[in-house]
Amino acid sequence: MASYSVLAVAAILFTLGLIGVLTRRNVIFILISVEVMLNAAGLAFVAAGARWGQPDGQVMFLFILAMAASEVSVGLALVMQVYHQHKTLDVTRLNVLKDDIDIQEIKVQ
Amino acid sequence: MHQTLSLIPALPLAGFLILSLLGRRLPNRLVALIGAGVISAAAIIAIWLGISFLQAPPDSGAYSVELWRWMSVANFNCSFSLHVDALSLVFVFVITFVGALIHIYSAGFMKHDRDYARFFASMNLFVCAMLLLVMADNLVLLYLGWEGVGLCSYLLIGFWYETTANVQAANKAFYITRVGDTAMAIGFFLLFRELGTLDIPAIQKLAPEHFTSGSPIITAIALLLLAGGMGKSAQVPLQTWLPDAMAGPSPVSALIHAATMVTAGVYLVARMHVLFQLSPLVMSITAVIGALTLFIAGCSAMVQTDIKRILAYSTISQVGYMFLALGVGAWSAGVFHFFTHAFFKALLFLAAGAVIESLHHEHGIFKMGGLKNKMPLVFYTFLAGAAALAALPLITAGFFSKDQVLWYALSANGGNPLLWIVALLGAFITAFYTTRLMLVVFWGTEKTHVGELPGRLMTLPLVILAILSICAGFIEWPHNMLHITLFSDLVQKVLPPVVEAEPVPSEALFQLIAVVATFSGVFVGYLLYRKNTSIIESWKQTPAMVWLRDFFYTGWKFDELYNILFVRPFVFITQLNKQDVIDKIYAGIVSLFQRLNGIFSVSQDGSVRTYVIGVLIGIIFILALQLIL
Amino acid sequence: MNYLFYISSVVAIVATIMVITRYHPVHALLYLVVSFLAVSMIFLSLGAPFVAILEIILYAGAIIVLFIFVVMMLNIGSEAAAQEKQWIKTQTWAGPTILTAILLAELLVLMIRGDSTTITDQSVPIKQISFSLYKEYIIAVELVGFLLMAGIVGAAHIGRHKKRYLHRFLREKEERESVKL
Structure with a gap:
């Protein structure tokens, strides 16, 4: 098969994951979608490695795997903590970082 | 020898550091001991150095020591080196010796002040900066001392900073001398561009080879250096800061006027005499400025009523004499006048300080009077100083130096009868206002009750300075009287001898004219202020005389002129840009x-x-x- | 082998679409397993059996299990699914989807434009991968070690079921406010 067809599959998977991140409000679904995206990125690496017949693509996939594993463990721990603190998993309500400063207050005379 | 040389500026610096860091915690007695002690130690070292210099002059004509390399950028090298030749030696001696006496006096004078330590710290730094200035081996180090002097004068003039007027006086001194400093810095830059070095010995060697006499560039450099000297030495048109500098305590005035600060300009011109000799035009300008200054300041001194302002104007006028001497090429005469002037002017200021202190901070001379019997010691020492200022012949130091200046103003190559006439007029005016000051303050009736008399700490320096004001002149006699020329022999190792014009007129005749001028000044003073005071009263009715008095009183309206020329346009611009x-x-x-x-x-x-x-x-x-x- | 690739590609894409459209978390996770298995098949067809095995063991095994544990612990099942049903409306997903479609179109155009060669299932020996991993990538391997360490410590620390207040100031503040009320 042509190399671009593999990369096209990776791109499709990646964009599907992205859609998931963007449309879902539940934190768990967002994390799942992120996993999909990471997996797609790994697929692209492996495809590239196969294209050149080099081991580097697969080595990179290993690193992505390790990264995904730690990301998921920390992320899920955060999800649990958030659920305990806020009793919700809705990301639209977890917006404590919102810029609440009123611009009029700091206006220079 | 090398270590001793560096001790002279290092001791005052150490005093400054100790007093400024620990001064508040130390008892006043210890503060005075440190403050006056370091200067006295420096003075003793300087005297010892001078004696060994006279006994066995070094081969190169100077003691020099390189302490460390200061900066080194590309082809510019500047070391922290001290260089003491005959000229520097005279200045070092005067600065440390007179400075030490002033410090001892201050220990008594300032004893009730709560900022005792700050005062002595600033004074020590002042002396240190001035010593660096005169001992510097290169112009960069000289500039460091120069700016240090400016800074310390600012600190000391504004010493009693609670009063707005004092702070304004300090600002004024700082700004106006800054004009000169900037000009001088530009002069240094030009000099470096031309010669590629700022080492003073190198400049003295290279300059005659590099510049042709009277070329525009050397004229520009000499003129810029002269401007720097004029700023610090309060010469017309940068003289207006000095009368206001009286805001500081009296010992500060004594230090500024006698030992440090105003003489920096004289030193600079004398030190750079090689450059000035290459430009006859600037030499004449120097002489003319000197003559102009001595006349303008003398006129102002005649009508002042504040005792310290009279003395301030007299300083400007005497420094004018020094510039006149330097301008006509009588280098040693100029430095000699500085030498004698340091003693009697320090004496006059310290004595005036004693008078003011005893009369409960009264400055106006017409509110004094009859102090002759109340304060005999101050009276006799003041008399000695005043006599030296008026240059009474043969018995005072001022006579010997001023006589030289007058004589060379006429006979030297750069001299000119017009300069001589102005100088003679100045001598007359000096004698007149000195007489007026003496008569009004010490004779007549007592108008203010005399308080506490000065203590021994204050009178001792007065007595020493009074003796020196009388005797210091004996080391250099006019040619036609005695053949004693110790002073010019010393400085002529560095400064070139006077070139006298042909034909030389009869010296004795002109000396006699000068003496007559002096005595007529004294007589007119006696006539107007003692014998027949109604003449003054009648003048007070004449509008022309009142106007003239006012004109002189405000220092020839220079302040108003600057106000119109610089301050008002600036204020106008700022108001436009409100x-x-x-x-x-x-x-x-x-x-x-x-x-x-x-x-x-x-x-x-x-x-x-x-x-x-x-x-x-x-x-x-x-x-x-x-x-x- | 080409057929294997195309079939598993289609399966992967369809399974992923299902993942992102499910309301119930457990359903989504099951489809995710399918997606991972399909990607693993793609790896095989690309001649990378080693990563194919790892994909199954680590992704489909460990990570999915972790998700399922959390879903179980939080006990979000049908209740969350109902909520998700409410949340997902046309206006919420249309915009992002169009944007992402544009991105996909751009990516595809760029890929087709670039040079393309035929990939065979010429496999890279595992020995070579191991050498490469422990020779030129040794520092990266050690860094990954650090990362995993940090992940473990972080997860253990954050996940600890501890007191309600993160800091005593917050508690004091709340107490003050409750007193006021």
Whole structure:
């Protein structure tokens, strides 16, 4: 098969994951979608490695795997903590970082 | 020898450091001991150094020591080196010796002041900076001392900073001397561009080879250096700061006028005499400025009523004599006048300080009077100083130096009868206002009750200075009287001898004229202020005389002139720009960013999804660019 | 082998679409397993059996299990699914989907434009991968070690079921406010 067809599959998977991140409000679904995206990125690496017949693509996939594993463990721990603190998993309500400063207050005379 | 040399400026510096860091915790007695002690130690070292210099002059004509390399950039090298030749030696001696006496006096004078330590710290730094100035081996180090002197004068003139007028006087001194300093710095830059070095011995060697006499560049350099000297030495037109500098305590005035600060300009011109000799035009300008200054300041001194202002104007006028001497090429005469002037002017200021202190801070001379019997010691010492200032012949130091200046103003190669006449007029005026000061303050009836008399700490320096004011002149006699020329023998190792014009007129005749001028000054003073005071009263009715008095009193209206020339236009411009046009730009930038902040902070909604969409749009944009390009 | 690739590609894409459209978390996770298995098949067809095995063991095994544990612990099942049903409306997904579609189109255009060669299932020996991993990538391997360490410590620390208040100031503040009320 042509190399671009593999990369096209990776791109499709990646964009599907992205859609998931963007449309879902539940934190768990967002994390799942992120996993999909990471997996797609790994697929692209492996495809590239196969294209050149080099081991580097697969080595990179290993690193992505390790990264995904730690990301998921920390992320899920955060999800649990958030659920305990806020009793919700809705990301639209977890917006404590919102810029609440009123611009009029700091206006220079 | 080398270590001893560096001790002279190092001791006052150490005193300054100790007093400024620990001064508040030390008892006053110890503060005075340190403050006066370091200067006295420096003076003793300086005297010892002078004796060994006279006994066995070094081969190169100077003691020099390189302490460390200061800066080294490309082909510019500047070391922290001290260099003491005969000229520096005279200055070092006067600065340390007179400085030490003033410090001892201050220990008594300032004893009720709560900022005792600050006073002595500043005074020590002042002396240190002045010593660096005169001992510097290169112009950069000289400039360091020069600016240090400026800084310390600012600190000391504004010493009693609670009074606004004092602070304004300090500011004025700082600003006006800054004009000269800037000119001098530009002169140094030009000199460096031309010669590639700022080492004073190197300049003295290179300059005659490099410059042709009277070329525009050397004229410019000499003129700029002269401007620097004029600023510090209070010569017309930069003289206006000195009368106001009286705001400081009396010992400060004594230090500024006698040992440090105002003589810096004289030193600079004498030190750079090689450059000045290459430019006859600037030499004549120097002489003319000196003559002009001595006349203008003398006229102002005649009508002042504040005892310290009289002395301040007299300083300007005496420094004018020094410049006159330097300008006509009588280098050693100029330095000799500095030498004698240091003693009697320090004496006069210290004695005036004693008078003011005893009369409960009364400055006006017409509120004094009859002090002859009340304060005999101050009277006799003041008399000695005043006699030296008026240059009473043969018995005072002032006579010997001023006589030389007068004589060379006429007979030297750069001399000219007109300069001599002005100088003679100056001598007459000096004698007149000195007599007036003496008669009004010490004779007549007592008008203010005399308080506490000065203590022994204050009188001892007065007595020493009084003796020196009488005797210091005996080391150099006019040619036609005695053949004693110790002083000019010493400084002529550094400074060139006077070139006398042909034919030389009869010296004795002109000396006699000068003596007559002096005595007639004294007589006119006696006539107007003692014998027949009704003449003054009648003058007070004449509008012309009143106007003239006012004109002289305000120092020939120089302050008003500068007010119109510089201050008013500046105030006018600032008032035009009251809204601060430039600032509008920055205010505009600020409000622009506030608007943008308002717009973009909408995107900061704390929602992860919005941020991801931002990233997504960015990626789309970049990839689109890649597609298009 | 080409057929294997195309079939598993289609399966992967369809399974992923299902993942992102499910309301119930457990359903989504099951489809995710399918997606991972399909990607693993793609790896095989690309001649990378080693990563194919790892994909199954680590992704489909460990990570999915972790998700399922959390879903169980939080006990979000049908209740969450109902909520998701409410949340997902046309206006919420249409915009992002169009944007992402544009991104996909751009990516595809760029890929087709670039040079393309035929990939065979010429496998890279595992020995070579191991050498490469422990020779030129040794520092990266050690860094990954650090990362995993940090992940473990972080997860253990954050996940600890601890007191309600993160800081005593917050508690004092709340107490003050409750007193006021």
